[in-house]
Amino acid sequence: MAYTYDYPRPAVTVDCVVFGLDPTDCLQVLLIQRWLDPFAGQWALPGGFVRHQEGLVQAAHRELREETGIADLFLEQLQAYGQPQRDPRGHTVTVAFYALVNLWNYQVRAATDAKQARWWPMDRLPALAFDHDVIVQDAIATLRTTIRHRPIGFELLPAKFTLTQLQRLYETVLARPFDKRNFRKKLLKLDILVALDEKETNVAHRAAQLYRFDQAKYLERQQTEFNFDL
Amino acid sequence: MAYTYDYPRPAVTVDCVVFGLDPTDCLQVLLIQRWLDPFAGQWALPGGFVRHQEGLVQAAHRELREETGIADLFLEQLQAYGQPQRDPRGHTVTVAFYALVNLWNYQVRAATDAKQARWWPMDRLPALAFDHDVIVQDAIATLRTTIRHRPIGFELLPAKFTLTQLQRLYETVLARPFDKRNFRKKLLKLDILVALDEKETNVAHRAAQLYRFDQAKYLERQQTEFNFDL
DNA sequence: GCAAAAGTGTTCCCAGTACACCCATGT
DNA sequence: ACATGGGTGTACTGGGAACACTTTTGC
CATH class of the missing domain: 3.90.79.10 (Nucleoside Triphosphate Pyrophosphohydrolase)
Known part of the structure; x- marks a missing residue:
């Protein structure tokens, strides 16, 4: 052919x-x-x-x-x-x-x-x-x-993740450290994460809160001149 | 063929x-x-x-x-x-x-x-x-x-331009107004514009200072984690 | 002298940054 | 009890935003 x-x-x-x-x-x-x-x-x-x-x-x-x-x-x-x-x-x-x-x-x-x-x-x-x-x-x-x-980082994580996992993801990709308290403050204020009724299990330390990314909420915010900008 | x-x-x-x-x-x-x-x-x-x-x-x-x-x-x-x-x-x-x-x-x-x-x-x-x-x-x-x-806006203007022309360019492209004083303050502080020894001519009002974009200066700043961000 | 745009400083507020201790869990 | 990471609040600072009047030029 x-x-x-x-x-x-x-x-x-x-x-x-x-x-x-x-x-x-x-x-x-x-x-x-x-x-x-x-x-x-x-x-x-x-x-x-x-x-x-x-x-x-x-x-x-x-x-x-x-x-x-x-x-x-x-x-x-x-x-x-x-x-x-x-x-x-x-x-x-x-x-x-x-x-x-x-x-x-x-x-x-x-x-x-x-x-x-x-x-x-x-x-x-x-x-x-x-x-x-x-x-x-x-x-x-x-x-x-x-x-x-843009909130594409979540694609690299499981659906349920901890804030520390998310922070480490950003630190890895951007090759720079973030302050733990400031990082959490910033992300939670964006109001695009939902705290689940679930915690980590089988970890040798205090179990962390699990979150998921709320696409719908993000799309709402998106409209009203809001920027992600980490 | x-x-x-x-x-x-x-x-x-x-x-x-x-x-x-x-x-x-x-x-x-x-x-x-x-x-x-x-x-x-x-x-x-x-x-x-x-x-x-x-x-x-x-x-x-x-x-x-x-x-x-x-x-x-x-x-x-x-x-x-x-x-x-x-x-x-x-x-x-x-x-x-x-x-x-x-x-x-x-x-x-x-x-x-x-x-x-x-x-x-x-x-x-x-x-x-x-x-x-x-x-x-x-x-x-x-x-x-x-x-x-990135400072690509200058490509739309003549080599010698006034700050007002530059501001109008941004207002046109981004379809939003900028405050004159803040706009000038911001741009001049970036230190990538050079004031020429020349002013506008043949205008029916106070002649404006002409500037040019200094590519070399921009490239310097570029290195040292500086951002344009208008 | 008047019309038209140039040029210039200050105050306020919010968001980013820096920073240290107690808490929960498994071993 | 101890090791490990989870979780939290405050004070400082710098940049963005709002805002009005005087100056220069051509007609």
Whole structure:
């Protein structure tokens, strides 16, 4: 089968920078090991060619499902990369996405996947294929700005979480410490968290209050010129 | 001539949302009228197909030069749009850019261009071809956030400008009033503007001090955790 | 001299920051 | 009883917001 066009066309791919928060509070990126040339054996972002009549977001979700088994995750476009030399096979434009997953659900799955997918700590990534190192750096920068302005951090945590978990998440992503009292004051005043009738269990210290993020409340506040801004 | 591939490929285009500031302080968008189907006769964003081995930014600049005569302008990627139905001719992915020009230079040029390019006031755009209305709305949203965090507003003004012009620019883009004294205080304290040895001339009122934006100073400040944030 | 915009300082308030101790739970 | 993290309040400070009059220029 062949497909013919009047003018040359670049290939179009999608690539995903998937972030997950380790139980030890280290931000991880999901990579897959390439089988085929170019860059056989090297690590790369999960992704692949956009199919005929397939949307970009749809393609990103499909590739993630196929290559890592992950479905139903937060996924948003980063930007397109189109330097003509970025792929040695020929002119290829890739649309990069960044995604956030709750590692409490997916931790085992990806590690044992047949396609050799693995989580790597953000600050100790291996050499990456193509221009994927640039894409990862851009994704980290975007994650850092976005997490300060929109409540996407919750995507990295389980549905029920403690304020300390949330604080550590912000400290990890932004690589800077927060004052415990000020952090709690700020977040509770935003009035987008709901205290559950539940506490931590089986911890060797005072059990912490569990909270959940209230999307509906956030959307209300959203209207009335309110800003998240951590 | 024909080009053949093993798998179908979407076409790849670029589209540019070019903003200019009218002398009457109205934000304008540059549109071109289409000659050919689909959407013949309708207004659309300047743009077109990415050529073989051509970078995305390069393609955007080329199309702008060809279709509107504008060169050397601020241009940054917005995002890619790839809904399969967005182009009736077939699966087409477009990478959208937004651009800023100083209308004091380009005002006449675009209006008299052979390809029927025209500036339209942002709030009274005609119906647009493809999904270009969505792209324009996204570009406006991005412009509004970006102009508050990075000093890109100066791209819309002549090299020498008054503080009142700058204030009106922000008021126009953000569609909200600023207090004159507070605005000046804030901007001058940032220390990225340089007062010139020059004043306005031929105005029927007290002549205003002219300033220019000092890119070098901005880059210095940039390092030392300083934020623009208007 | 009048119309039109330039230019300039002070007060108030809120939000961010810094900071230290007691409490609950499991071992 | 002890180790571990959970949970809480206050004082200070700096930046944003509100606000009105004098100055300069061309006509």
